[in-house]
Amino acid sequence: MAERAGLARARARVRSDLAEAGLVAGLLVRDLGTGREADVEADVLTPAASLAKLPLALAVLTRVDDGRLDGARPVEVPAGDPGEVTPGLGRFRHPAVVAVDDLVGLALTISDNAAADALLRLVPPDEVGADLERLGIGPMVLRHPFGDLSDTPLDRLPPHEAHLAHTLAIRGSTPAQGHPIRQLDVARTNVVTARSVADLLERVWTGRGLRPVVAARLREHLRGSVARHRLAPDLASDDARWASKTGTLLNLRHEAGVVEHADGARVVVVALSTSRVPATVQPAAEAALGAAARLLHDLVR
Numbered sequence: 001m002a003e004r005a006g007l008a009r010a011r012a013r014v015r016s017d018l019a020e021a022g023l024v025a026g027l028l029v030r031d032l033g034t035g036r037e038a039d040v041e042a043d044v045l046t047p048a049a050s051l052a053k054l055p056l057a058l059a060v061l062t063r064v065d066d067g068r069l070d071g072a073r074p075v076e077v078p079a080g081d082p083g084e085v086t087p088g089l090g091r092f093r094h095p096a097v098v099a100v101d102d103l104v105g106l107a108l109t110i111s112d113n114a115a116a117d118a119l120l121r122l123v124p125p126d127e128v129g130a131d132l133e134r135l136g137i138g139p140m141v142l143r144h145p146f147g148d149l150s151d152t153p154l155d156r157l158p159p160h161e162a163h164l165a166h167t168l169a170i171r172g173s174t175p176a177q178g179h180p181i182r183q184l185d186v187a188r189t190n191v192v193t194a195r196s197v198a199d200l201l202e203r204v205w206t207g208r209g210l211r212p213v214v215a216a217r218l219r220e221h222l223r224g225s226v227a228r229h230r231l232a233p234d235l236a237s238d239d240a241r242w243a244s245k246t247g248t249l250l251n252l253r254h255e256a257g258v259v260e261h262a263d264g265a266r267v268v269v270v271a272l273s274t275s276r277v278p279a280t281v282q283p284a285a286e287a288a289l290g291a292a293a294r295l296l297h298d299l300v301r
Contacts, residue, residue: 010299011040014292021288022277023253026194029296032205032258032266038296042194045139045177045186046272049149049247050111051254052142052190054200057104057221059128060119061214064100069122071101077118086150088112108221108245113146120145132200135209140196143189144182149249152183154280166278169250183249194270197256201268205258219243222257230255231271234290235297244269251275253282253289259297267301269293 018025028042063069074097080090087110089096098106098115100122106115125142132140154165172180179185202208204222207215222243228236230253236242244257256270271293275285 006299007038010038010295014040014295017288018273018292021285022275022282023273023285023288024276025271025273025289025292027272027292027296028194028198028268028270029293029300030198030202030268031300032202032268033264034300036300038299039194040292040296042198042270044272045191045193046254046274047184047186047249047252048140048142048190048192049183049249049252049254050113050116050146051192051197051245051247051256051272052140053107053111053116053146054197054218054245054256055128055132055137055140055142056116056119056123057108057218058200058204058210058214059123059131060100060104061217062131062211063123065211065213069100071099073100074098075100075103075118075122077103077114080114084150085155086111086113088114089118090114090147090150104217105221105224108218109224110226111246113149116146135200135203137199137203138196140192140200141190143191148183152181152250154250162280163278166251166275166280170276170278181250184252192272194256194272197270197272198268201256201258201270205266205268225257227255230286231257231269231290231293233287234294235259235269239263247272251277253285255289265301267297269297 026041026044028039030037064071077089077096079095080092084090103115106112128142177186183189204218227246232242239262241260247254253273259267
């Protein structure tokens with residue numbers, strides 16, 4: 001009874017603190033050792049942004065490990081646009097040749113959209129979905145290329161009008177989570193829930209149902225992620241390593257990962273957030289999301 005009351009208070013505080021920062025969010029924290037869990041709106045279907053690269057990487061590495069794909073296979077990636085704002089091969093002026101294994105690393109560690117799309121041409125969305133279904137992980141749906149994430153109103157407007165794209169993102173959502181911006185419409189875009197992402201990460205860290213080499217490679221790449229600004233300040237320390245993947249698109253600010261404590265404890269933390277503030281740079285929102293994740297983390301620990 002006391003534990004349920006404590007969780008109820010924590011949920012109320014998280015919702016209040018996030019609302020003050022202009023956010024609504026789905027969060028789930030799970031201690032993989034004890035199974036204790038704390039959540040807020042963890043089953044709300046949400047546009048995945050770059051978190052959809054996680055199941056793609058899983059599908060590719062599974063095929064590399066079982067021999068259906070050669071990890072050393074060279075893949076030609078066409079020239080991109082030097083003006084592209086996201087990092088990676090999409091900014092290259094000339095075609096590049098990269099091995100399958102290294103494309104996975106680029107897709108996860110620097111969230112390279114061009115690398116992910118090169119992989120998606122090898123393992124299409126229906127195959128990724130079939131793998132997730134076999135594992136019993138869902139709802140988690142991959143529908144379209146990652147290059148589409150750089151084709152929104154924000155990418156078509158000049159920087160001084162970025163607030164207009166964010167305003168459309170905020171005001172365009174319907175009660176059924178439809179949206180005129182395709183990448184924010186849950187019926188047309190790549191989608192996840194906080195719980196489905198947590199279930200995937202639990203498989204990666206426990207190895208249950210996955211080939212051991214595949215799980216180990218995924219953990220290695222997530223530990224190497226360069227995005228350290230969102231949840232890491234609240235979760236990482238000398239005694240706790242944070243391994244994660246972020247997802248950022250218009251007014252979406254996501255991060256999902258695992259805190260590996262020095263005492264052996266492993267805690268999954270997933271935060272999927274949507275901002276109600278029409279601005280690109282929102283340090284207060286990032287800080288509030290990190291604080292909310294930490295509060296729930298400490299509740300299950």
